[in-house]
Amino acid sequence: MAKAEMIDPVVVLVRPQMGENIGAAARAMLNFGLDRMRIVDPRDGWPNPKANAMASGAGRVLDHAGIFADVAGAVADCDFVFATTARSRELVKEIVTPERAMAMAREMGAQGKKIGILFGPERAGLENADLIHANAIVTVPVNPEFFSLNLGQSVLLLAYEWGRQGSAVPDSVMGLARTEMASREEVQRLGDHYETRLEEAGFFFPPTKADGMRLNLRNMWSRLALTRAEVQTLHGMLRQILFRKGQAADPPNGNPPPGAEG
Structure with missing residues (x-):
């Protein structure tokens, strides 16, 4: 029927x-x-x-x-x-x-x-x-x-x-504004970049709390659901700060090799 x-x-x-x-x-x-x-x-x-x-x-x-x-x-x-x-x-x-x-x-x-x-x-x-x-x-x-x-x-x-x-439109959708979500590898590299520079700045203190602080930072990066453009912006922000302080070998708009940002 x-x-x-x-x-x-x-x-x-x-x-x-x-x-x-x-x-x-x-x-x-x-x-x-x-x-x-x-x-x-x-x-x-x-x-x-x-x-x-x-x-x-x-x-x-x-x-x-x-x-x-x-x-x-x-x-x-x-x-x-x-x-x-x-x-x-x-x-x-x-x-x-x-x-x-x-x-x-x-x-x-x-x-x-x-x-x-x-x-x-x-x-x-x-x-x-x-x-x-x-x-x-x-x-x-x-x-x-x-x-x-x-x-x-x-x-x-x-x-x-x-x-x-009668609509199939989801309750929530992320508008990506001509970009795309960052891959897990890209977020991992962003975390590496910040962790390295924070380590150099003595951020992870006292040593007994360092592991927990690193864990919290990694969790924060993954929770933010960053786009590729946002990851690039965060890399650029850190490079600019370090360049102005004379601590970076590359200019802020340089292109460091993969895995070696900053």
């Missing part, structure tokens, strides 16, 4: 009041791979030139947006509907975070189910008459003393969670 194709959620803007916010919502959607928008009874009619101006490069989301007279029509083909609201209501509904909501949406979307996400008008948000069409409520854990979110911000939060959970 063939695996069902992932179906992305549809974003439903209920009675939006400002074209700029509709455009901002479109940009937020496309930033994270969503392009299906439906608009219920927009206050200023449709199309809206202010929405297109704000959408910038995301105009194609608006070009294909569906216009509906009511919420029931906008979600009629949806198998599961989330409604976003920060206020408590007198309806019995499961309340989930954006993270959990989009995890559920991905699970259901992978099964070929159609998901809708309702966003209310800027001034008052969704009403109970809108919420009866939803299976679950999405509430963002914001400051309880100031829980009002702009429409575009609300869409961005949900769209980000959708995109993040």
Whole structure:
């Protein structure tokens, strides 16, 4: 049996009041791979030139947006509907975070189910008459003393969670800025260079602690995860100091043979 194709959620803007916010919502959607928008009874009619101006490069989301007279029509083909609201209501509904909501949406979307996400008008948000069409409520854990979110911000939060959970981007990556990590041999040679010069300067004192001091220095070099450029810079810094003090045979920009830096 063939695996069902992932179906992305549809974003439903209920009675939006400002074209700029509709455009901002479109940009937020496309930033994270969503392009299906439906608009219920927009206050200023449709199309809206202010929405297109704000959408910038995301105009194609608006070009294909569906216009509906009511919420029931906008979600009629949806198998599961989330409604976003920060206020408590007198309806019995499961309340989930954006993270959990989009995890559920991905699970259901992978099964070929159609998901809708309702966003209310800027001034008052969704009403109970809108919420009866939803299976679950999405509430963002914001400051309880100031829980009002702009429409575009609300869409961005949900769209980000959708995109993040479907991304293969690692949590952390080192930007190498046109260089590469130093090899273990290069780090070893850097340690040799500094250890030799520190020995000459009498750094490893008293003798009873010398071995531990050397060990700590070696551990420090390996822990730093140095790039080749950084290793070269550290060699150059030490050569410059010694050259200025008249202790180095080579000028600071010289090229000593491998294993004999400084």
